[in-house]
Amino acid sequence: MKNSEGWDGKLRMEPKAVITNPEALEDSDYSDPEAPPVEEIDADEDLSAVLTFSSIDQDIDLVHCRVSSIAALHLDRFNKLRRLCLRQNQISRIDFPSNVAATLTELDLYDNLISHVKGLEEFHGLTSLDLSFNKIKHIKNVSHLVKLTELFFVQNKISNIEGLEGLNALKNLELGANRIREIENIDHLSALEELWLGKNKITEMKNLDSLSNLRIISIQSNRLTHLHGLSALPNLEELYLSHNAVTDLAGLEKNTTLRVLDFSNNQVSHLEHLSTLKNLEEVWGSNNQLASFEEVERELKDKEKLETVYFEGNPLQTKGPAVYRNKVKLALPQISQIDASMFILDSFLRSLD
Template identity: 75%
Template sequence: MKNKEGWDGKLRMEPQAVISNPEALEDSDYSDPDAPPVEEIDADEDLLADEDPNTEEIDMKLCFRQNQITKIDFPPNIAASITELDLYDNLISHIKGLDEFRDLTSLDLSFNKIKHIKNVAHLTKLTDIFFVQNKISRIEGLETLTQLRNLELGANKIREIENLETLTALEELWLGKNKITEMKNLDHLTSLRILSIQSNRLTNLTGLSSLPQLEELYFSHNAVTDLSGLESNTGLRVLDFSNNQVSNLAHLSSLTNLEELWASNNQLSSFEEVERELKDKEKLETVYFEGNPLQTAGPAVYRNKVRLALPRIKQIDATFVRV
């Protein structure tokens, strides 16, 4: 029940906070003499307390993955002690602020917004550098990094392989998902073991003859029609040319060290050719032929025919072969 003013007969009072020491609002140094003593918290454990001060400096890694960092800005005394800096998946658009990181051996700036490789020339101790998924259109600014072992530039906007002549120690080069049309300027990379150039615009394999140490080659999702150009790469263990337009296995006779052959989704149609070109590969254990006429023309007998052609094989596509 309520009266005509809407009152239900109950007495209500609005909650009010009463400040017993209002002077504290005006005086930043105010201290209440009657307040309970402040609890003191022990300092964190010193992880280096038992270390010998005469030992060499400890390598340190600084990792700030998946944040919203827009620029590299660290105190110089911290930067000088860092050997690995990981700023993967941030909002960095310009490479600046690395002047004091002179002992860096690994730098990861993947998944940022970088358009140009700059201001890393002084980082001459770098062995690994990662620029995956940025907006880089040119390979540049790396000439002084002669100790570089691993260079990752996948998922950028690179159209040409260039400016790698001084990187003779490079062992791994990752260039997948760019706009590269030909493999060139690789002659000086005589230590290269792994080359990944998947999802580009290649139509042939010229430019690989000067890579005697090459062990793994990945060029799936291109427009290559034949395998000519691999004859000199006799150290290849892994060859991936899935999702191209290759119609025959010619030019593989010299690759006696092959262990894995990934050839899914091409135009291979002859089991006789599979046997002729691959049966002598004593180290070959894995083959992928799914998506070729070899498989699509007779899926029920496909696996047995591969086993008959290659009796030593241990894996056909994603399935292990029962010996």
Template identity: 65%
Template sequence: MDATMNDAPGPKSTSNGTTPVNSKGWDGKLRVERKAVVTNAEILSDPEYSDEDAPPVEQISADEDLLEDYELDTDDIDLVHCRISSIPALHLERFTKVEKLCLRQNQISHIQFPPDFGSTLREVDLYDNLVSHIKGLDPLVHLTSLDLSFNKIKHIKNVDHLKELTDIYFVQNKIQKIEGLDGLNRLRNLELAANRIRDIENLDSLTGLEELWLGKNKITELKNISHLSSLKILSVQSNRLPQISGLSNLPNLEELYISHNALTEISGLDNNINLRVLDISNNQIQHLTNLESLGHLEELWASSNLISSFEEVERELADKKELNTVYFEMNPLQLKSPALYRNKIRLALPQIQQIDATFVRVS
């Protein structure tokens, strides 16, 4: 071996056994403790997390005017599926008489209307966009209809000042709690289906409500709606309800949709004498009982249950003179004798015009 190599001075050893390449003890690697500090841990558990206080993402101005063909005095603007990401880029301030604004199926994440826009606006439709926070509605005080369905909203906020609202659509979002609706006395229709709601609550001031849609949530009990005496339609399909209850003070109820739950019997409808449509499909109901008071029943949807007796069908429903439609498919009475099923229903209920999807008699 070459002696010059053996005699070459090596790097100095340090007290801890490392061999730095220079006198300052640095061997080419940054000696910093590798410990990350996460300041917003929620982003790790929610892939769609967004900070409502963060500044809006810079938008690139459109290279075309999507509204160039609209008259300045138009009252209806409809831009569906136009890949719009920025409301300010539309320059809506030039339209002073707009009553309806539809921006469905776009890429809008922030609601930003011009300061002087909206004095005439009555309907705003932002269905199927990327909105995660309800903001920017302050000047729209004459709004009667607001549709923010199919977005990413987690909390109902900043709408209680819109006192003229009659219709709200927040379908298919991530809402966990009914809130922020106090004082909306003119509200007639509230749609909150396909969210993450567990309790029916905070509807005390909505005494004029006529339609309440809460299907596909996580509700286990019908409660806190007894004061909604004007209610005509109640939809609680695809929840976790073991029984029908809490409806005795709703005499004006006309339509009840309670399919896909955990019902084992029909109950709690004695005072709902104006009920016209009852949907109890996809439950575990064996008997058609407690329907005596429903003299105005027109449609009974009872598919996919455990009903097995044609005699019971006749006994409980033959006196319902206004009944014109029944659904009994996927019950034992249909599965056991599919060839004779419809004829037996027609004999039991001669007033019927439709059995399942089949018209059997022309009125």
């Protein structure tokens, strides 16, 4: 479920996109302003009457309906329920009938009032669990959910990564917008492909060496000053680390599969250490201290797959805005996009050569 600009409330980043409503990360009581109006229902018991799907229905969506009691929905009527979405309600307690637990594979409780993870003891078949935008302080009582492939705890009050033992099938872990200071207790998640840690208090990349299947790391808006700790990730394709305090790009030399590199809003002054990254397709480096077009050409011209670069807000652009785009195009003739602007005609003509 996404708003009109494509943002789904998590710290996800679509290709060539940025978070469109960052205020959600600052306000612990935030609710999606694009959500439909609250349905006028007097009580949860009235919702039970509205919920008239047949007993063989597998998907139920009750979004923004003022649900406060799961029990009042009488979900025991549904014997084959596979996916249940209760986003943006007023649920504080997880309390489902046993027959729902036996069949459910996807449970979405995003944006409710849950403070403790309890009541999931019988949900052994869950593959996706979303508890984002709640009031949870500790990750507990999920380690028995061994079939989980997706787990979301975005925008809670979590200080420690813990309680994930046994989740060996997990591919996507989202912990953005919490209070985490250290990457820890995830070294056993050998199947993990995506790790989202934006908007925390992390100072270094650590304890990642065993996660050889990681393809995406998002760690923007933290407290990083360097990029050491990534060299053992041979399959890393996308790295998002904007809004940190990184001063150089050392530490990426062995990440030769990297396609997308976003180091916007840091303190990088040179494009060194990128010579081995032959598969780069996008380089986002806006609002740093890059000043040399010669260095841009030297470090990036040989990247034949490179299509997009973002350099606005650097001395490259601010000291000569009138000639900036032409100089970038001369330095990197293979690209088709500079900042937010694309030159499609140039790309089309090159394709005819």
